[in-house]
Amino acid sequence: EAQVTQNPRYLITVTGKKLTVTCSQNMNHEYMSWYRQDPGLGLRQIYYSMNVEVTDKGDVPEGYKVSRKEKRNFPLILESPSPNQTSLYFCASSSGTGGGLNQPQHFGDGTRLSIL
């Protein structure tokens, strides 16, 4: 089954304790992206990757890191989490080619992070 898998689905942790949210897709998609969703703010893009070893900042990259060492995986790293990073996070992938991204994105089920 074609899917985007995020882990963990839920996490409660404390300020400053490094964490990684994994994202994996089995569709051989070149494009992958991370979003966060906060009440009243819709979805905001954190980082995206057009291909292996190519990553770019979205609208809210501060406090996050990503890597794209292989096509299927795109982990989101919070080196020193803070309470303002408490949010619902989504990973997505797409087969959109070139710069036009003319194919829809497939989203994971989300990861709910709580930073105390």
Add this chain to the structure above:
Amino acid sequence: DAKTTQPPSMDCAEGRAANLPCNHSTISGNEYVYWYRQIHSQGPQYIIHGLKNNETNEMASLIITEDRKSSTLILPHATLRDTAVYYCILVRRGGKLIFGQGTELSVKP
């Protein structure tokens, strides 16, 4: 950055057509218009997309004005399961997505 503007909420009677507008007056020539919806806190679900021409699929129709400054998503026969938040999104060259605030559609019996 080009942005989209949507009404925060709309109601629709079950079985009637739901017409959801989106304004994107600063859209660039190579940006696609995408529509997604989100039910509760699930991952957004793709509905339809277009560049210049009107599009139709099994879920909905997308009408884009000739000047591309606005678009309308049409759900032809809304059901209670179509109650969701609908997002109009611009996708630009390079992969950066620009989300609107979304329209909360309530389909009522």
